[in-house]
Each structure stands twice: as C-alpha cells, then as structure tokens.
Amino acid sequence: MKPVIDVISLGGTIAMKDKSGSAGVVPTLSGDDLVQAVPQLAEIAVIGTHSPCNVPSAHLTFEDIFNVASKIRMLAQEGSAGFVITQGTDTIEETAYALDLLLSLEVPVVVTGAMRNPTKQGADGPANILAAVQVAVEPAAKSLGSLVVFNDEIHSAQFVRKTHTSNPSTFRSDPLGPIGWLAEDEVRIHLEPKSRPVLGSSEFDNDVRVAIIKLGLGDDGRLIDAAVTAGYSGLVIEGLGGGHASVSAADALERACAKIPVVLASRTGAGEVLTSTYGFVGSEIDLLSKGLISAGRLDGCRARVLLTLLLCSKETSVENIADAFLSHGTQ
Structure with missing residues (x-):
C-alpha cells in the first residue's frame, strides 16, 4: 500500500508563470498543477494537495507558518505519512527552521522550491518536488526534524542557508554540509542532526514583532x-x-x-x-x-x-x- 504524502503549496518561484499585466512572473500554479507536472509521483505515493496561499515567499508571514504547522498536525493525525511544503526560496531557511521548532512528529517534513521558474529552460521545480517526495517516504527521514531538499541534496533546517541569488545550488549547510543526498532515485542519509528542543504548538501572537x-x-x-x-x-x-x-x-x-x-x-x-x-x-x-x-x-x-x-x-x-x-x- 502506498503511503499518503501531502504536498502543501505556498507559492514562490516554483509556482510562477507570466501573467497578463505583470512585468515578470508571479505565483500562478496551484499544488495540483505542481503535482500533475511530475507524473512519477503516482508511482511513489498517494499525493494529497493543499494550497493555503499562493504568494512570493517575501510575502509569507509567521501567521502563515503557524497555520501550516497546524495543518500538518491535523493531517498527521489523519494518517499522512509525510509532508512536502513548496514555497519561494527567499525565506525557505526561516520557514523550515520555524517548522522545526514548532513540530514534533514522527513523520518527515520536507521543504522545497525552485530557482528557475517554469517558463525557463532547465526549470528545477519538478525535479525538486520528486526528490522531496522521495525523501518524505523514506523511513530514515522520520526523526530528523524539518528538512530542505534541493538540487538532490538533503539539508537540516538547523543549518541550511540560501547563499546565491540565482544559482540552483544556492543552498548550503556550513560547516557540516548536507546530511544526505539522492543518487539514482535512492535516498542516502549519512548524518543525523542532534535532537533539539521543540517549542510546541503555541499560538501566533499578532502583537509580537x-x-x-x-x-x-x-x-x-x-x-x-x-x-x-x-x-x-x-x-x-x-x-x-x-x-x-x-x-x-x-x-x-x-x-x-x-x-x-x-x-x-x-x-x-x-x-x-x-x-x-x-x-x-x-x-x-x-x-x-x-x-x-x-x-x-x-x-x-x-x-x-x-x-x-x-x-x-x-x-x-x-x-x-x-x-x-x-x-x-x-x-
């Protein structure tokens, strides 16, 4: 029986296309659109899709991330085996780290995105979604906290940083490097992050700045x-x-x-x-x-x-x- 993996789409470059009246690409594609562009996913898992918002990652808020964490908890209770969050890369390191602090689940939580939007040659979104789902179904990824999967590398949310404005290999995790990678569709995890205290399910306070x-x-x-x-x-x-x-x-x-x-x-x-x-x-x-x-x-x-x-x-x-x-x- 295939595991259920829920894909939560928040927008970002991975979901952007040209739009009439806009000078450049803007978030347009839904979670369903992103999943349908990767037919291999059906061979790996039963995919659920959710699109709570569709914005550039510079527009995401802490309230959005608290809502995503609540959604993940609910879906985990309903039997989801893992989660993939797609969003813009500008704030991936902050989103992944916030989820790492808010969630204490025995299921993988993987964040991914794209550096090249779908209108570009060599758009990396479909490959990153495929790799993220492959990690999300991997049993060894269950207790690693939130992860960022990008460019066939697996990074811990505790260390990953965006280091380049446009290069697809922008994400690095100094001083440790990635904790794993994918090779021929196989997930390799060779480092386990040290367990960290989790802050839990505190509610967002709009007065906190x-x-x-x-x-x-x-x-x-x-x-x-x-x-x-x-x-x-x-x-x-x-x-x-x-x-x-x-x-x-x-x-x-x-x-x-x-x-x-x-x-x-x-x-x-x-x-x-x-x-x-x-x-x-x-x-x-x-x-x-x-x-x-x-x-x-x-x-x-x-x-x-x-x-x-x-x-x-x-x-x-x-x-x-x-x-x-x-x-x-x-x-």
Whole structure:
C-alpha cells in the first residue's frame, strides 16, 4: 500500500508563470498543477494537495507558518505519512527552521522550491518536488526534524542557508554540509542532526514583532533606539565579527536591554558568537554584560525566528530566553 504524502503549496518561484499585466512572473500554479507536472509521483505515493496561499515567499508571514504547522498536525493525525511544503526560496531557511521548532512528529517534513521558474529552460521545480517526495517516504527521514531538499541534496533546517541569488545550488549547510543526498532515485542519509528542543504548538501572537539590525562601520545606534521607540517586542543584532559593536551602538544596546529582549548574533553568518575573548567597550564581553543574549551559532535570521516563537509562547523573561538560546545555539 502506498503511503499518503501531502504536498502543501505556498507559492514562490516554483509556482510562477507570466501573467497578463505583470512585468515578470508571479505565483500562478496551484499544488495540483505542481503535482500533475511530475507524473512519477503516482508511482511513489498517494499525493494529497493543499494550497493555503499562493504568494512570493517575501510575502509569507509567521501567521502563515503557524497555520501550516497546524495543518500538518491535523493531517498527521489523519494518517499522512509525510509532508512536502513548496514555497519561494527567499525565506525557505526561516520557514523550515520555524517548522522545526514548532513540530514534533514522527513523520518527515520536507521543504522545497525552485530557482528557475517554469517558463525557463532547465526549470528545477519538478525535479525538486520528486526528490522531496522521495525523501518524505523514506523511513530514515522520520526523526530528523524539518528538512530542505534541493538540487538532490538533503539539508537540516538547523543549518541550511540560501547563499546565491540565482544559482540552483544556492543552498548550503556550513560547516557540516548536507546530511544526505539522492543518487539514482535512492535516498542516502549519512548524518543525523542532534535532537533539539521543540517549542510546541503555541499560538501566533499578532502583537509580537522582532526587528533585526545589522551593524556596520561607525554605527551610531540610532536605528536601535528607533526600534525600541517603535514598539518592537524584541531585537536581534547582527554584530561585527565575533559579536561586536561601536561605542555608540553599545550604549544604545544597553538602553534597549532595559526594555526588551536583545539577542546578539554575528553578521558573518558562520561560527559562534564569542563570549570571553575581547574586553573593549562594545566587545562581546561588554555587550553580554549589558544584558544581551548570545545567539551562539544561530545566524540573525534563525535568531529572529527563535525569539519570535519564544515571545509568542509567552517566554518573555530574559532568563528563559537565554536558556532557550543556549539549548538551540550552542548545544
């Protein structure tokens, strides 16, 4: 008996075509359209399709992802053996990581998309959907958390990042690399991500807003003050190097920490935020002593996702947030 795999289509490049009145391609194709373009899927599984929205991934919201997580839980209870989410690539790493934090299921959850829309020669959407479904029916993928399957590579949501604006091999998982791949339609999984705490099924809170600010040379800190004044619930700072800031930005961050949770990540996108190396004003030692919370190895985008979900679950104390970032960012 073939397993049931549910494909949840959210739009994105994989679903885009030319449309009258538009200067470029826009989301047009439904989940049914995407599945019908890959007839081999019928040989692998019974495919269910769902199209809760059809938007570019830049338009997706946290509320959309909470709704997708709820839909997945419901379908899992009804007997679905796995899930494939198709969407635009711009926010895949954030969507996959949010689902990784929200879901604790013994079924695969795979996110995929395309870099070349269906009007292009060599469009990669059909191949990526086929590979994603092949991973979704693979028993070894059941306990790996959310996955991103792209270009015949299998990536953990905990590490994957988009690294190129247009190349089909855009997704990388530094420093580990992909946890597996597909070869001649066979799924090979050679690494298992370390188990991670799951935040569970907290409801989306529309009042929760987290800003992300990247620091630069001579930063005067005014954007930090403005974010607090604007009423943001939390703030993620992408600091210089190992987690550093100018003197003015450090002063602004100290003011911000007195009012909202502030998480310190690195703008480099690789490595961990340092904790005990540099001692100048605006160094990681100085900023952490002012009350900033270390993101550990999490980049700014993942830190923002984690902080948002924590605040939605009413984990608002600095101590609880710091403990969560310790679990997810350094362990």
